[in-house]
Amino acid sequence: xxxxxxxxxxxxxxxxxxxxxxxxxxxxxxxxxxxxxxxxxxxxxxxxxxxxxxxxxxxxxxxxxxxxxxxxxxxxxxxxxxxxxxxxxxxxxxxxxx
Amino acid sequence: xxxxxxxxxxxxxxxxxxxxxxxxxxxxxxxxxxxxxxxxxxxxxxxxxxxxxxxxxxxxxxxxxxxxxxxxxxxxxxxxxxxxxxxxxxxxxxxxxxxxxxxxxxxxxxxxxxxxxxxxxxxxxxxxxxxxxxxxxxxxxxxxxxxxxxxxxxxxxxxxxxxxxxxxxxxxxxxxxxxxxxxxxxxxxxxxxxxxxxxxxxxxxxxxxxxxxxxxxxxxxxxxxxxxxxxxxxxxxxxxxxxxxxxxxxxxxxxxxxxxxxxxxxxxxxxxxxxxxxxxxxxxxxxxxxxxxxxxxxxxxxxxxxxxxxxxxxxxxxxxxxxxxxxxxxxxxxxxxxxxxxxxxxxxxxxxxxxxxxxxxxxxxxxxxxxxxxxxxxxxxxxxxxxxxxxxxxxxxxxxxxxxxxxxxxxxxxxxxxxxxxxxxxxxxxxxxxxxxxxxxxxxxxxxxxxxxxxxxxxxxxxxxxxxxxxxxxxxxxxxxxxxxxxxxxxxxxxxxxxxxxxxxxxxxxxxxxxxxxxxxxxxxxxxxxxxxxxxxxxxxxxxxxxxxxxxxxxxxxxxxxxxxxxxxxxxxxxxxxxxxxxxxxxxxxxxxxxxx
Numbered sequence: 001x002x003x004x005x006x007x008x009x010x011x012x013x014x015x016x017x018x019x020x021x022x023x024x025x026x027x028x029x030x031x032x033x034x035x036x037x038x039x040x041x042x043x044x045x046x047x048x049x050x051x052x053x054x055x056x057x058x059x060x061x062x063x064x065x066x067x068x069x070x071x072x073x074x075x076x077x078x079x080x081x082x083x084x085x086x087x088x089x090x091x092x093x094x095x096x097x098x
Numbered sequence: 099x100x101x102x103x104x105x106x107x108x109x110x111x112x113x114x115x116x117x118x119x120x121x122x123x124x125x126x127x128x129x130x131x132x133x134x135x136x137x138x139x140x141x142x143x144x145x146x147x148x149x150x151x152x153x154x155x156x157x158x159x160x161x162x163x164x165x166x167x168x169x170x171x172x173x174x175x176x177x178x179x180x181x182x183x184x185x186x187x188x189x190x191x192x193x194x195x196x197x198x199x200x201x202x203x204x205x206x207x208x209x210x211x212x213x214x215x216x217x218x219x220x221x222x223x224x225x226x227x228x229x230x231x232x233x234x235x236x237x238x239x240x241x242x243x244x245x246x247x248x249x250x251x252x253x254x255x256x257x258x259x260x261x262x263x264x265x266x267x268x269x270x271x272x273x274x275x276x277x278x279x280x281x282x283x284x285x286x287x288x289x290x291x292x293x294x295x296x297x298x299x300x301x302x303x304x305x306x307x308x309x310x311x312x313x314x315x316x317x318x319x320x321x322x323x324x325x326x327x328x329x330x331x332x333x334x335x336x337x338x339x340x341x342x343x344x345x346x347x348x349x350x351x352x353x354x355x356x357x358x359x360x361x362x363x364x365x366x367x368x369x370x371x372x373x374x375x376x377x378x379x380x381x382x383x384x385x386x387x388x389x390x391x392x393x394x395x396x397x398x399x400x401x402x403x404x405x406x407x408x409x410x411x412x413x414x415x416x417x418x419x420x421x422x423x424x425x426x427x428x429x430x431x432x433x434x435x436x437x438x439x440x441x442x443x444x445x446x447x448x449x450x451x452x453x454x455x456x457x458x459x460x461x462x463x464x465x466x467x468x469x470x471x472x473x474x475x476x477x478x479x480x481x482x483x484x485x486x487x488x489x490x491x492x493x494x495x496x497x498x499x500x501x502x503x504x505x506x507x508x509x510x511x512x513x514x515x516x517x518x519x520x521x522x523x524x525x526x527x528x529x530x531x532x533x534x535x536x537x538x539x540x541x542x543x544x545x546x547x548x549x550x551x552x553x554x555x556x557x558x559x560x561x562x563x564x565x566x567x568x569x570x571x572x573x574x575x576x577x578x579x580x581x582x583x584x585x586x587x588x589x590x591x592x593x594x595x596x597x598x599x600x601x602x603x604x605x606x607x608x609x610x611x612x613x614x615x616x617x618x619x620x621x622x623x624x625x626x627x628x629x630x631x632x633x634x635x636x637x638x639x640x641x642x643x644x645x646x647x648x649x650x651x652x653x654x655x656x657x658x659x660x661x662x663x664x665x666x667x668x669x670x671x672x673x674x675x676x677x678x679x680x681x682x683x684x685x686x687x688x689x690x691x692x693x694x695x
Contacts, residue, residue, distance in 0.1 A: 089334065089372040
């Protein structure tokens with residue numbers, strides 16, 4: 001699992017690549033922790049290359065959404081498989097998608 | 099071999115005594131099959147030469163044993179046409195006091211037991227009485243002992259009502275050539291029943307006031323329930339604590355699995371997701387409230403929206419039967435739910451908390467399953483009954499013309515035999531044939547109804563009685579009793595009945611009947627009286643085993659459902675034994691006055 005965080009047009013973009021499964025979760029969580037300090041900027045999680053998301057991965061997404069300092073969290077470009085997980089868990093209604 | 103060895107008994111007598119004592123010790127101390135132990139005892143008596151081949155196997159051709167076998171078929175006809183169910187439905191009613199409830203219960207049960215097997219009747223009534231007691235607000239433990247007692251007391255009212263009566267009357271017929279009337283014990287039996295009902299009402303304080311085991315079960319943290327979070331649940335994204343799902347009334351969350359089957363930590367900060375399976379242990383009713391309050395569901399597959407769930411699905415409780423193919427398996431690992439359109443909601447195991455999700459529990463016989471079924475599920479009993487026994491199972495047989503026909507056959511059998519138009523055995527054969535020909539039961543049901551184990555025990559009991567008689571044990575014991583009790587026939591009758599009543603607490607009523615017959619017969623003859631009244635008194639006393647749960651199979655049937663302890667039977671049963679003994683001796687001497695030979 002690879003996580004790249006960069007600032008673009010005043011937004012924080014986190015690009016995820018690979019499988020966000022239970023084993024990869026702790027490292028991913030650590031890699032994404034800088035997002036919590038980006039006061040006021042919108043956070044976009046780019047999932048174009050994310051193949052799978054586990055419950056631990058969803059927990060990270062939710063935790064970021066709940067703990068940011070006034071930032072908006074968006075999810076961008078999820079694959080059909082990942083979308084199915086969001087639908088099943090009801091998380092599709094919790095996040096905003098771009 | 100006629101030489102006396104010790105205490106006036108010859109070698110054969112001693113072999114018999116040691117065999118009988120060994121047999122009862124084996125039965126009390128081991129779990130060997132009763133029929134096997136009895137047959138082994140017969141084998142010993144045959145091999146050692148106590149009995150010759152003709153005598154050793156005479157039990158198998160004994161009229162009384164054959165009557166019992168044929169009556170199994172007659173009873174199968176009655177059971178399969180719904181006679182019992184009809185009676186149960188129409189007789190119990192809604193009495194407004196405990197005394198009336200006892201009367202409403204004991205009289206029909208006694209009436210039925212006087213014609214049907216006591217065990218069948220009690221087995222039929224146990225579930226119904228439990229529901230009835232709930233409706234009346236009386237603890238089931240206050241009604242289940244009276245139920246079992248009533249079947250015992252009713253059984254003695256006719257010769258066909260209970261095996262010891264048939265055995266004793268059969269032995270009497272063999273000995274004297276005279277057949278007893280099928281209703282010979284009716285009046286003494288009814289009098290004892292009357293006294294018994296009054297005694298139960300008078301001594302009701304001695305009956306324990308226990309909660310039914312299921313309600314105790316429900317009240318403790320015994321049920322393990324799995325609830326699913328549908329995808330449209332309003333608490334998704336909230337923590338368990340925020341959603342109020344961590345600390346729930348009456349139970350605790352023991353496991354949580356997310357959609358990917360990864361167990362999550364049970365902490366207040368754990369997020370709730372659609373597809374989560376929450377496993378709770380605790381009071382079933384409180385936990386199931388979460389379905390209403392939190393929109394959780396019971397399902398074996400993912401639920402995207404609450405609208406998929408049929409709100410009219412009903413819950414039914416069933417326990418895993420002995421011999422069920424589900425034993426040793428998990429519901430999750432089988433296609434059981436899918437095949438039967440049932441959803442497993444919870445599993446409970448007596449006195450044990452299960453810490454696994456219900457679908458992963460390796461089932462054991464006796465586990466209680468809570469299943470969610472479609473609203474009008476007709477539980478396919480043929481397929482399911484070998485695996486599960488539904489507590490609230492509506493195995494209601496259609497009541498119709500067959501019900502009437504089978505009842506008529508039974509009544510005709512009793513009346514014809516009571517009027518001495520035809521001997522009981524012939525009547526029973528005709529009745530059994532009529533049940534089959536008129537399709538009150540089919541051949542398979544009839545054959546399945548014959549309990550061969552019990553027949554073996556009956557046959558062996560007859561042979562043991564014969565050995566006790568032939569070896570002179572009966573005569574010696576009779577003489578011993580006469581030495582102790584003097585020559586007053588009523589004292590002798592009372593003494594033998596007293597011993598019989600207490601012996602029958604530990605051995606089968608039939609065996610007690612077969613063994614005490616020769617002793618009672620010899621004693622009566624030695625006193626110079628006609629043995630008939632003595633034997634009537636004996637019939638009642640060997641069936642009056644009220645003081646231990648092992649005294650009768652019917653007691654064992656109510657023991658678990660009533661939540662009883664061994665001592666509960668002692669407390670009321672010892673007094674009942676004495677009361678019925680007194681009533682028995684009194685009424686028998688009035689109805690059948692002693693006649694010198």
